[in-house]
Amino acid sequence: xxxxxxxxxxxxxxxxxxxxxxxxxxxxxxxxxxxxxxxxxxxxxxxxxxxxxxxxxxxxxxxxxxxxxxxxxxxxxxxxxxxxxxxxxxxxxxxxxxxxxxxxxxxxxxxxxxxxxxxxxxxxxxxxxxxxxxxxxxxxxxxxxxxxxxxxxxxxxxxxxxxxxxxxxxxxxxxxxxxxx
Amino acid sequence: xxxxxxxxxxxxxxxxxxxxxxxxxxxxxxxxxxxxxxxxxxxxxxxxxxxxxxxxxxxxxxxxxxxxxxxxxxxxxxxxxxxxxxxxxxxxxxxxxxxxxxxxxxxxxxxxxxxxxxxxxxxxxxxxxxxxxxxxxxxxxxxxxxxxxxxxxxxxxxxxxxxxxxxxxxxxxxxxxxxxxxxxxxxxxxxxxxxxxxxxxxxxxxxxxxxxxxxxxxxxxxxxxxxxxxxxxxxxxxxxxxxxxxxxxxxxxxxxxxxxxxxxxxxxxxxxxxxxxxxxxxxxxxxxxxxxxxxxxxx
Numbered sequence: 001x002x003x004x005x006x007x008x009x010x011x012x013x014x015x016x017x018x019x020x021x022x023x024x025x026x027x028x029x030x031x032x033x034x035x036x037x038x039x040x041x042x043x044x045x046x047x048x049x050x051x052x053x054x055x056x057x058x059x060x061x062x063x064x065x066x067x068x069x070x071x072x073x074x075x076x077x078x079x080x081x082x083x084x085x086x087x088x089x090x091x092x093x094x095x096x097x098x099x100x101x102x103x104x105x106x107x108x109x110x111x112x113x114x115x116x117x118x119x120x121x122x123x124x125x126x127x128x129x130x131x132x133x134x135x136x137x138x139x140x141x142x143x144x145x146x147x148x149x150x151x152x153x154x155x156x157x158x159x160x161x162x163x164x165x166x167x168x169x170x171x172x173x174x175x176x177x178x179x180x181x
Numbered sequence: 182x183x184x185x186x187x188x189x190x191x192x193x194x195x196x197x198x199x200x201x202x203x204x205x206x207x208x209x210x211x212x213x214x215x216x217x218x219x220x221x222x223x224x225x226x227x228x229x230x231x232x233x234x235x236x237x238x239x240x241x242x243x244x245x246x247x248x249x250x251x252x253x254x255x256x257x258x259x260x261x262x263x264x265x266x267x268x269x270x271x272x273x274x275x276x277x278x279x280x281x282x283x284x285x286x287x288x289x290x291x292x293x294x295x296x297x298x299x300x301x302x303x304x305x306x307x308x309x310x311x312x313x314x315x316x317x318x319x320x321x322x323x324x325x326x327x328x329x330x331x332x333x334x335x336x337x338x339x340x341x342x343x344x345x346x347x348x349x350x351x352x353x354x355x356x357x358x359x360x361x362x363x364x365x366x367x368x369x370x371x372x373x374x375x376x377x378x379x380x381x382x383x384x385x386x387x388x389x390x391x392x393x394x395x396x397x398x399x400x401x402x403x404x405x406x407x408x409x410x411x412x413x414x415x416x417x418x419x420x421x422x423x424x425x426x427x428x429x430x431x432x433x434x435x436x437x438x439x440x441x442x443x444x445x446x447x448x449x450x451x452x453x454x455x456x457x458x459x460x461x462x463x464x465x466x467x468x469x470x471x472x473x474x475x476x477x478x479x480x
Contacts, residue, residue: 112299112317114317114335115299115316115317115334115335118317118334118335118352118353119334119335119352121353121371122352122353122370122371125370125371125390125391126370126390129390129391129411129412132411132412132471132472133411133471136432136471139432139450140432145409145430145467145469146469146471148409149388149409149411149469149471152368152388152409153388153390153411156352156368156370156388156390159350160334160352160370163314163316163332163334163352164316164334
């Protein structure tokens with residue numbers, strides 16, 4: 001999303017527009033500046049001394065080495081971080097999703113080809129959305145609204161499969177998901 | 182012994198033949214049947230393909246009229262206690278022939294539940310509660326009240342005049358509705374929803390994955406509005422004098438507020454937030470998006 005889409009860019013300001021329109025499109029410099037600019041570039045190019053470049057290289061090497069040594073020899077014992085709510089939600093839905101998609105695959109051949117295309121396109125949309133929501137949650141893990149979005153999206157995935165799976169194949173304990181659709 | 186085997190095989194063949202004849206007895210058959218029922222009972226309708234029209238009327242009868250599917254295996258029309266069942270059963274693989282074409286009249290106060298697969302559904306003048314679902318057909322409904330649930334996977338949903346708590350569910354089908362509902366729930370995956378409510382909404386819940394949601398309604402005092410989308414846009418138009426605590430948030434998309442002079446805050450991620458209190462702040466208006474745009478407008 002670019003800035004144009006933000007609210008503050010949406011409102012028209014006729015006075016500002018008129019002032020902008022009145023400005024000249026180009027301004028000629030009072031004198032030719034290029035000879036001075038070229039001279040300064042040439043001067044800067046001669047400033048670096050060999051010993052300065054060598055010192056910079058050594059410093060960079062030491063910094064990179066320190067980073068890797070630090071990462072591989074962490075002084076603190078690693079304790080598994082507690083799972084965020086959305087990670088727990090992910091874990092809870094995994095078996096349901098697995099069973100649901102298995103059931104879909106088992107019955108997909110019976111579907112009308114057009115319907116199958118629609119279903120699979122939408123399952124793919126949901127899959128991409130789940131990835132997008134997880135990315136957002138990774139930066140805002142305690143955002144309850146995003147967590148609810150994740151849960152609703154999972155429910156929609158389950159509901160799609162329930163809606164198109166031949167009814168005799170729906171296990172009694174999962175039939176309530178039909179209600180989501 | 183050999184004669185016995187031959188006799189058994191013959192009996193088996195005759196049995197199979199009779200069963201086929203019995204199964205085919207309903208295929209493509211014209212139907213015109215009526216049952217006396219309770220005026221506020223349950224009517225369940227199941228059909229796979231074709232066209233089903235359900236109309237409420239002021240008689241305590243259910244009448245089924247029309248033609249059954251060419252490949253009907255069995256047709257059930259019965260009433261037991263307060264439940265009436267209309268069910269057309271067909272084989273799993275249906276790639277030829279015509280579907281059922283039925284007009285079903287039910288008492289208008291009935292609680293109606295319709296489950297279709299590849300069939301269009303029309304519903305009219307139903308004032309008990311209504312649950313109408315189809316997988317790939319279209320749904321047209323008008324003049325409904327009571328608790329209303331309408332769902333489709335890929336078919337379009339068109340509704341005019343739906344009072345009572347209304348739920349719309351769609352996967353890829355678009356929803357176009359004019360309701361008089363005070364409670365409204367909308368859920369779509371990639372389908373778009375365009376909903377107008379002529380009643381003051383007390384509760385609005387909406388969720389889409391990539392579909393666009395466009396809702397226009399006055400909000401009652403203390404209304405609870407919650408909506409989310411992953412990549413679709415949400416455009417909500419409400420009464421200018423609404424009282425609500427507003428919280429709009431996006432991760433990487435824009436927010437537009439034309440309901441008040443408050444400006445959204447833009448974040449480094451490209452997302453935005455809009456926190457404000459309108460009027461007496463008695464209600465809640467929360468919209469969340471990841472990459473879809475949020476718009477708040479005045480009606």
